[in-house]
Amino acid sequence: MKSLLVGFLLILPLAAADDDSFLIRGATVHPVASAEIQNGSVLVQNGKIVGIGRNIAAPKGTRIVEGKGLHVYPGMIDSATEMGLSEIGAVRESVDVGEIGKFDPQLRAEIAINPSSEHIPVTRANGITSVIAMPMSAGGGGGFGRGGGGSIITGQAALVHLDGWTWEEMEIKKSAGMGMRFPIIPPPPGRFFGADFPGAKTFTESKKDYETELRELKEFFENARRYQKAKAAKEKGFQTDLKYEAMLPVLEGKEPLIVMASRERAIRDAVQFADQQKVRVIIADPRELGKMGTELKSRNIPAILGPTLALPLHEDDPYDAAYTLPDQFYKAGVKFAFGSFDNQFARDLPYQAAMAVAFGLPVDEAVKAVTLNAAQIWGVADRIGSIEEGKSADLMVTDGDPLEAKTQVKLLYIKGKTVDLDNRHKRLYEKYLNRP
Amino acid sequence: MKRLPILVLLMASALFAAPPGAIAIHNARVIPVSGPAIAKGTVVLRNGLIEAVGADVTVPADAWVIEGDGLTVYPGLIDALSTFGLPDAAPAPSGGGARGATPQPATPAPAQPAAPPARGPEDRPFTTSWLKAADLVKPTDRRLESVRAEGYTTAVTFPNHGIFAGQGAIVNLAGETSGAMVVAEGAGQYLTFTTTPGFGGGFPNSLMGVLAYVRQVYLDADHYKQAKQFYAAHSRGTPRPEFDRALEGVLESSRVLLPATRRVEVDRLLRFANELHVEALLYGLPEGYRSADLLKNAAATALVSLKWPEKAKDSDPEEPDSIRVLEVRDHAPSTPAVLARSGVRFALYSGGIDRRADLFKAVKRAIDAGLAPEDALRAMTLTPAEIYGVADRLGSIEKGKIANLVVTKGDLFVDKTEVKYVFVDGVKFEPVEEPPPAKPGAPEASNPGENQ
Numbered sequence: 060m061k062s063l064l065v066g067f068l069l070i071l072p073l074a075a076a077d078d079d080s081f082l083i084r085g086a087t088v089h090p091v092a093s094a095e096i097q098n099g100s101v102l103v104q105n106g107k108i109v110g111i112g113r114n115i116a117a118p119k120g121t122r123i124v125e126g127k128g129l130h131v132y133p134g135m136i137d138s139a140t141e142m143g144l145s146e147i148g149a150v151r152e153s154v155d156v157g158e159i160g161k162f163d164p165q166l167r168a169e170i171a172i173n174p175s176s177e178h179i180p181v182t183r184a185n186g187i188t189s190v191i192a193m194p195m196s197a198g199g200g201g202g203f204g205r206g207g208g209g210s211i212i213t214g215q216a217a218l219v220h221l222d223g224w225t226w227e228e229m230e231i232k233k234s235a236g237m238g239m240r241f242p243i244i245p246p247p248p249g250r251f252f253g254a255d256f257p258g259a260k261t262f263t264e265s266k267k268d269y270e271t272e273l274r275e276l277k278e279f280f281e282n283a284r285r286y287q288k289a290k291a292a293k294e295k296g297f298q299t300d301l302k303y304e305a306m307l308p309v310l311e312g313k314e315p316l317i318v319m320a321s322r323e324r325a326i327r328d329a330v331q332f333a334d335q336q337k338v339r340v341i342i343a344d345p346r347e348l349g350k351m352g353t354e355l356k357s358r359n360i361p362a363i364l365g366p367t368l369a370l371p372l373h374e375d376d377p378y379d380a381a382y383t384l385p386d387q388f389y390k391a392g393v394k395f396a397f398g399s400f401d402n403q404f405a406r407d408l409p410y411q412a413a414m415a416v417a418f419g420l421p422v423d424e425a426v427k428a429v430t431l432n433a434a435q436i437w438g439v440a441d442r443i444g445s446i447e448e449g450k451s452a453d454l455m456v457t458d459g460d461p462l463e464a465k466t467q468v469k470l471l472y473i474k475g476k477t478v479d480l481d482n483r484h485k486r487l488y489e490k491y492l493n494r495p
Numbered sequence: 496m497k498r499l500p501i502l503v504l505l506m507a508s509a510l511f512a513a514p515p516g517a518i519a520i521h522n523a524r525v526i527p528v529s530g531p532a533i534a535k536g537t538v539v540l541r542n543g544l545i546e547a548v549g550a551d552v553t554v555p556a557d558a559w560v561i562e563g564d565g566l567t568v569y570p571g572l573i574d575a576l577s578t579f580g581l582p583d584a585a586p587a588p589s590g591g592g593a594r595g596a597t598p599q600p601a602t603p604a605p606a607q608p609a610a611p612p613a614r615g616p617e618d619r620p621f622t623t624s625w626l627k628a629a630d631l632v633k634p635t636d637r638r639l640e641s642v643r644a645e646g647y648t649t650a651v652t653f654p655n656h657g658i659f660a661g662q663g664a665i666v667n668l669a670g671e672t673s674g675a676m677v678v679a680e681g682a683g684q685y686l687t688f689t690t691t692p693g694f695g696g697g698f699p700n701s702l703m704g705v706l707a708y709v710r711q712v713y714l715d716a717d718h719y720k721q722a723k724q725f726y727a728a729h730s731r732g733t734p735r736p737e738f739d740r741a742l743e744g745v746l747e748s749s750r751v752l753l754p755a756t757r758r759v760e761v762d763r764l765l766r767f768a769n770e771l772h773v774e775a776l777l778y779g780l781p782e783g784y785r786s787a788d789l790l791k792n793a794a795a796t797a798l799v800s801l802k803w804p805e806k807a808k809d810s811d812p813e814e815p816d817s818i819r820v821l822e823v824r825d826h827a828p829s830t831p832a833v834l835a836r837s838g839v840r841f842a843l844y845s846g847g848i849d850r851r852a853d854l855f856k857a858v859k860r861a862i863d864a865g866l867a868p869e870d871a872l873r874a875m876t877l878t879p880a881e882i883y884g885v886a887d888r889l890g891s892i893e894k895g896k897i898a899n900l901v902v903t904k905g906d907l908f909v910d911k912t913e914v915k916y917v918f919v920d921g922v923k924f925e926p927v928e929e930p931p932p933a934k935p936g937a938p939e940a941s942n943p944g945e946n947q
Binding site: 244261262263265324373374 | 810811815817818
């Protein structure tokens with residue numbers, strides 16, 4: 060009997076590569092929610108974190124991961140991607156990011172996610188364990204349309220783990236938010252020596268379009284409200300309509316609107332809209348804060364910040380306008396997380412945060428903005444985002460600060476399961492490295 | 496001497512609108528431009544020409560006399576680059592130039608059927624080099640009345656659609672017939688750097704494409720000329736060169752007008768002009784205030800638009816203008832002063848301004864920025880006449896010149912100055928009420944340079 064047990068233990072590390080119970084010990088643990096623990100341990104059982112601290116006793120037979128010289132962080136969360144919705148932007152067949160039509164709340168990104176996307180292993184190799192996959196305006200072969208595209212309400216964004224055979228296995232929250240592009244008056248295309256571009260709209264025309272879209276948006280919400288009432292009253296002849304059905308959680312305040320609003324005016328409009336409609340909003344991809352800091356803070360409206368490695372919006376802006384934006388949000392007291400707003404470059408999420416650190420953002424806040432803040436914004440702080448007891452064991456084990464480009468992710472766990480760090484980039488790297 | 500009566504007869508028949516006898520403006524202040532001002536002088540007009548001018552000229556017995564007390568007589572203003580007189584050509588030529596300028600979809604320039612997109616220079620895109628303003632000018636252009644009220648009596652007017660838009664003519668801004676308006680043709684070939692809007696519109700759709708095209712056309716024209724000469728000498732036994740009206744138009748033009756906005760474009764186009772082996776005039780030049788050295792070194796001639804860059808009326812109030820744009824907007828009116836100081840030959844043109852108040856305001860801005868009033872006047876009278884080679888007929892009040900005059904009460908270009916009379920070919924006009932300004936919000940004719 061005893062030898063049998065020993066034998067079982069011996070084969071355990073091999074046979075149970077996907078075993079979701081283990082103890083990491085002797086590592087520097089960064090729980091994010093609390094202070095770092097030198098020479099600390101993290102105990103994981105059945106995919107959940109069950110112990111964290113200096114001297115954690117593991118039950119007999121628990122697999123030990125020696126963490127000497129390594130750092131344990133919660134897995135990172137990318138708060139805006141098209142992960143699994145688009146493979147190659149230029150290949151139409153591989154793009155499924157959105158639908159035509161102005162109002163598509165019934166679309167669910169989750170069920171469209173391709174779990175075999177090559178982007179997934181690439182992204183998680185840098186320590187990203189979960190992402191928001193957000194539907195976007197159709198047309199143009201995908202890509203986050205910054206202030207363009209036809210759709211206003213683009214569909215339901217899903218929060219998913221970057222591991223699983225099917226989208227059901229990947230799911231963290233199937234409807235983390237409702238994607239929306241706030242109507243804007245686009246800036247004039249040419250600015251120097253005027254000469255309007257042919258077909259360019261005048262300000263008056265653009266303003267008219269904008270007002271039309273605003274009116275349509277309000278009408279849509281009004282219709283959704285009437286639908287809500289009709290449903291509650293069990294009105295005779297009531298017919299289920301997927302579009303309005305999908306709006307119910309938004310109207311009830313259970314699901315936030317993820318509002319793409321890059322300019323100050325759009326942010327102001329979005330805040331005003333949230334006030335009028337009494338809905339929750341998250342500002343996505345703001346490119347300037349302007350005077351909106353106190354407005355956002357007083358209403359507890361969070362933001363998903365886009366790439367920091369970006370050019371300033373206006374030619375007279377300081378060169379570091381994009382680099383310092385996260386710090387401006389931090390100083391204004393607005394909660395924010397980072398989103399890559401990308402697919403193939405989602406892996407650069409930690410460097411996005413790092414750039415903000417180089418331009419003033421405290422490093423702890425930058426780490427939070429890719430972990431715990433995101434979990435809080437998406438309403439899953441009880442499940443992911445930090446190393447705390449009871450949370451999903453989404454862990455990255457690194458040889459240094461994850462925001463540093465030279466840091467390597469040594470081990471990655473999603474729901475306690477060891478994730479293979481191999482990916483297409485690595486395969487290509489090795490292939491060409493070994494070219495005779 | 497024998498031929499003279501016949502000539503006079505001819506002239507008289509051509510100018511049947513001229514009033515009988517002579518007109519004398521008596522005892523007025525006369526600013527001849529070509530010489531010193533005459534405090535109390537008389538100008539006698541007859542047969543559309545200036546018969547006499549001076550302090551002690553006797554008034555002919557048959558003359559209608561205009562008592563000139565308190566009046567000032569100037570030569571009629573010349574719009575050095577214009578579309579006045581071409582009813583189809585509005586909006587006016589651009590003060591802008593480069594990238595993106597004047598890409599108006601060709602409002603039907605005469606005889607232009609819809610063509611398939613051009614594939615290359617061989618299709619001669621945006622080219623109507625054979626069009627002649629002298630053929631197209633019409634006395635029915637509704638702007639004529641209001642531009643005469645500005646003091647303009649002459650315009651160097653050009654077709655303005657396309658890259659090689661066509662050939663200009665020097666026209667007087669009144670006349671019973673089209674032919675009566677034309678003073679001289681062959682003012683030059685007007686170029687804009689128009690590109691095909693958007694994708695799929697054909698060649699050229701980039702600025703470099705346009706420049707390459709212009710260069711190619713001049714090379715082709717040179718070859719064409721040689722081929723024709725050879726053919727003329729050896730017609731028998733030589734295949735004939737194919738007739739190319741685009742090249743004919745280019746060869747007919749001894750002068751080319753090139754758009755230049757920014758300093759870098761001035762630099763580029765001065766070099767470019769050297770390659771073309773024709774006299775080149777640069778026009779537009781809102782950034783001329785920092786291009787004077789280049790123009791001076793090249794001994795170039797500049798046509799400066801009086802349509803100073805302004806913020807577009809219909810623009811987003813929350814969209815800030817860049818410092819670059821603001822700087823040009825602020826400094827552009829100093830261009831004439833800077834050019835005058837640097838000794839660059841320049842003329843001022845209206846840029847399409849057709850209200851007296853606006854034109855005077857625009858000139859006033861240049862004067863406020865340091866331009867001497869007499870230099871401003873010269874740049875709108877004698878200098879353009881010299882540039883276009885008609886200084887023997889136009890541009891100053893001298894005996895024998897065409898009787899184009901402006902008579903004002905007060906100094907020209909001063910806000911409250913009244914334009915009392917305008918004489919075109921000796922015919923007296925009393926300026927009428929100006930058209931009301933365009934209603935705010937009404938779509939304004941696109942005029943490059945204004946949208947700043």
